[in-house]
Amino acid sequence: MTTDDNTGVVDINKPFRFEGNHFKRWKQKMLFFFRMKNVNFALTTDKPTVSENAENDEKDKQTNGLEAWVENDFLCRNFILNGLSDDLYYYYNSNKNAKEIWDALQKKYDIEEVGTKNYAVNRYLKFQMTEDKSVEAKSHELQKFAHEIISEGMSLDEQFQVAVIIEKLPPAWKYLKKFLRLKTKEFSLESLITSLRIKEEARKQDQ
Template sequence: MSNDLNKPFRFEGAHFKRWKQKMQFFLTVKKVHSVLTVPRPVIPDNAEQDDLVYWNSEIETWNETDFMCKNYILNGLSDNLYDYYNLENTAKDLWDALQKKYDTEEAGAKKYAVSRYLKFQMTDDKSVEVQSHELQKIAHEIISEGMALDEQFQIAVIIDKLPPSWKDFKNSLRHKTKEFSLESLITRLRIEEESRKQDQKEEVLQLSANNAPKRSAAVLKPAGHMARKCRNMPNPVPQASMIEEPLVAMITEINLIGGSEGWWVDTGATRHVCYDRRMFKTYSENTDDKKVLLGDSHSTNVAGIGKGYATDGMFKLNVEINKISDSAYMLSSSVNIWHARLCHSG
């Protein structure tokens, strides 16, 4: 079983040099390789009768070895090649025929390897380290054919064939004054490639974070207090406009919707008090003797009655948003607007 592990791959017409070396090793292990170099024994003309037994034994041994060697070689060929070369008389004839055909063909393959080496170009869609190893394999093919390739020449070729996105790194390597080995170059390429992969991951995460929909919400719940205790009470005005009844709505919470320059607040109130007539969509002078109680505990006349703010029950608070922590707060001037538009419930 251990000898079978030494058996070469089945030759189908490609990579003859590799197969040839493997087959020679296999024939040597089987102790039949000698028939490829030692010709068949011939009985000398002047051999004595006593020597004939020795020579006949040598010829028989050689024939048996040749038979084994020939069939080992044939079994290493594909079926088509087996049928073609089976007609050869001896193992050496078979071996010589294979070398004559495929050694000549691989001489042309040598030129093809050189052409592949010169035309090889790395791309951005494959690992640079893997492509460097592929280029080195082609270089080894050329060297195995007897053509010398200087190590520094191979280094210069690998650097020159780096993909376009590696232009800056390529230039930095070209400007190195100290020579380095192939192993050192491959290590540098591996480190650079890992660094680029990490940078790409960070860019993707950053881009995902930037493109993620921003959902920010804040709730403002003004602390309840009596109107007479308010520190931000505006100066009392002599008149106020009212919608039907002297009832003021108080905002309990508001929601911030991202993407707006300020906050639009829906009070949900059905009746409002306001000192500014322009805030009403419809307005009519008050003909009844109606009054409204103000925050300083005195009353004033109702100048007119209207329906809705100019924004249909919505008004805008000036809000600044903290860009760092996504928190929100009201401008100080917004408090005055709050009081001016909604007043207080007494």
């Protein structure tokens, strides 16, 4: 929830302030917010012109359209700017209209998020469990990487995540790994990690 800076009233529909991370999520929330406020057409409609040669009725129509667009653009532009951190606000405040600010943000952060997604996926795939930490701790660490991927807008099926944890088990677990592979569909993430904790405690007692 965020608070309107002018009224002090909490607006539950107002998105969080964008500080340079999670652009896709912020962008989706902003687009919904624009629709709620009926200002979204400023992002898709170029500024209308008024023809000096138009008939009076047509000229009045064009003038009304221009005035409506100017008002819409003013509101949309300030909604965008107020949705940015202070540093980003001052940087993008120099752009002329809402569409220019929005396009500039997309050009920069949509591209950057592709790199962020690739980095998160690479960390998830290359992650290896070692003997220096408990399997439970390493499983939770792996899940943090999975949550990063999901927060970037990609989906990870729970059964896939279960299979990945099993495959990432350290070499000392190779015999148990073979058994767990046969039981993959029977586990949820929570039940798998609980099972690994129990088996790890039993292994310690045996040792």
